Amino acid sequence: MAKTPIDSELVRSLAALLDETHLTEIEYEAAGLRIRVARQAASPVSYPAPPAAPAAAVAAPPPLASSPASTSASEDPSNHPGAVKSPMVGVAYLSPEPGATRFVNVGDTVSEGQTLLLIEAMKTFNPIRAPRAGRVVSILVNDGQPVEFGEPLLIVE
Amino acid sequence: MTSISLPPPFSLIALDRIDSTNDEAKRQAANGAGHGTVVWAGEQTAGRGRRGRLWVSPPGNLHCSFLLHPGNTPATAPQLAFVAAVALCDALLELLPAAPFKVKWPNDLLAGGRKIAGMLLEQGSPWIILGVGVDIAHAPDPALYPTTCLRQLGSGAGPFDVLAGFCGHLAPWYERWRQEGFAPIRQAWLARAAGIGGPVTVRLADDTKFDGRFIGLDEEGALLVETSDKKCKAILAGDVFFSE
Numbered sequence: 001m002a003k004t005p006i007d008s009e010l011v012r013s014l015a016a017l018l019d020e021t022h023l024t025e026i027e028y029e030a031a032g033l034r035i036r037v038a039r040q041a042a043s044p045v046s047y048p049a050p051p052a053a054p055a056a057a058v059a060a061p062p063p064l065a066s067s068p069a070s071t072s073a074s075e076d077p078s079n080h081p082g083a084v085k086s087p088m089v090g091v092a093y094l095s096p097e098p099g100a101t102r103f104v105n106v107g108d109t110v111s112e113g114q115t116l117l118l119i120e121a122m123k124t125f126n127p128i129r130a131p132r133a134g135r136v137v138s139i140l141v142n143d144g145q146p147v148e149f150g151e152p153l154l155i156v157e
Numbered sequence: 158m159t160s161i162s163l164p165p166p167f168s169l170i171a172l173d174r175i176d177s178t179n180d181e182a183k184r185q186a187a188n189g190a191g192h193g194t195v196v197w198a199g200e201q202t203a204g205r206g207r208r209g210r211l212w213v214s215p216p217g218n219l220h221c222s223f224l225l226h227p228g229n230t231p232a233t234a235p236q237l238a239f240v241a242a243v244a245l246c247d248a249l250l251e252l253l254p255a256a257p258f259k260v261k262w263p264n265d266l267l268a269g270g271r272k273i274a275g276m277l278l279e280q281g282s283p284w285i286i287l288g289v290g291v292d293i294a295h296a297p298d299p300a301l302y303p304t305t306c307l308r309q310l311g312s313g314a315g316p317f318d319v320l321a322g323f324c325g326h327l328a329p330w331y332e333r334w335r336q337e338g339f340a341p342i343r344q345a346w347l348a349r350a351a352g353i354g355g356p357v358t359v360r361l362a363d364d365t366k367f368d369g370r371f372i373g374l375d376e377e378g379a380l381l382v383e384t385s386d387k388k389c390k391a392i393l394a395g396d397v398f399f400s401e
Contacts, residue, residue: 087231089377091362091394097209120362120394122235122263122378123207124278124285144362146393149232 217294
């Protein structure tokens with residue numbers, strides 16, 4: 001196969017220059033040869049940003065047909081220091097079984113280790129326990145709602 | 158009960174009667190019982206299924222719970238449901254090689270479309286409890302699904318025979334999962350699965366139902382269903398019904 005010989009020395013020199021100058025991109029053209037070296041970080045000129053949130057698409061949880069308890073964008077609950085987050089993808093249950101009283105309600109005082117809700121995935125049930133004693137100030141998911149890994153479930157202050 | 162033993166790493170606690178073997182296994186865990194402890198009861202007085210459903214547990218059927226310490230994260234623990242389903246399918250096939258045993262998502266066992274076994278897993282820290290019920294001498298009255306039992310299929314095996322056989326298959330599948338991850342388990346499960354490619358009805362936690370076609374398992378074990386508008390849904394929890 002006819003291959004264009006690559007001047008690796010030239011590429012190395014350009015890459016070193018890139019580092020030295022802290023540029024994001026260098027294009028070099030000579031004698032019908034054009035070489036461009038670029039770093040990926042923040043280079044909106046020649047490299048379009050990767051598509052947003054590919055990880056979420058891979059996990060492919062059931063679509064949230066019924067809207068979850070509104071988590072308005074104004075205050076992201078995942079940044080809240082008292083947020084209790086889901087350790088797994090699954091379905092959240094607020095009571096031990098249908099029709100039973102809920103594990104906790106907003107305003108309840110909970111002790112450390114107390115069960116707050118259940119997450120089910122593949123018929124495996126995982127009780128989510130209070131990481132510390134406190135008061136439940138909000139519950140961010142509905143009963144039977146699919147949740148993502150790391151999604152804030154409720155806030156205990 | 159007599160002094161009988163199970164193959165390693167399993168150690169048996171045999172009881173005539175208990176409320177729930179899962180609950181007893183939790184109590185044993187709280188008292189320091191270790192990996193491989195198996196609680197087996199001749200009868201459960203408060204046997205549980207998914208979401209608080211009753212699991213009818215008369216003497217003559219197998220009711221047991223395994224205390225396991227897989228040492229992995231909550232996110233991968235549900236894979237154990239498939240490990241156990243594959244192992245139980247192989248154990249039952251060893252007893253009745255010609256019987257049409259299949260696994261049903263995520264971890265029920267069917268024989269000719271009738272439910273013969275179910276499992277319920279509960280996670281703690283650092284343990285996970287695998288509860289297993291196999292209908293051996295008695296098929297319960299059908300509730301959600303039609304049922305059968307090993308005796309109806311022509312097996313004379315007793316509960317301990319089934320338990321020992323299950324342990325013999327669970328140990329190597331469990332090790333394989335620990336060493337090679339979920340991929341070989343998923344493949345083995347799919348090779349034993351009922352209803353692939355066929356119509357299913359799924360009932361979700363909020364009681365909504367939808368119809369579709371069962372097209373497989375995703376990399377985490379979620380049920381993949383293609384809906385009539387050609388969308389693929391990944392189901393993490395729900396009741397699955399095969400259309401007749």
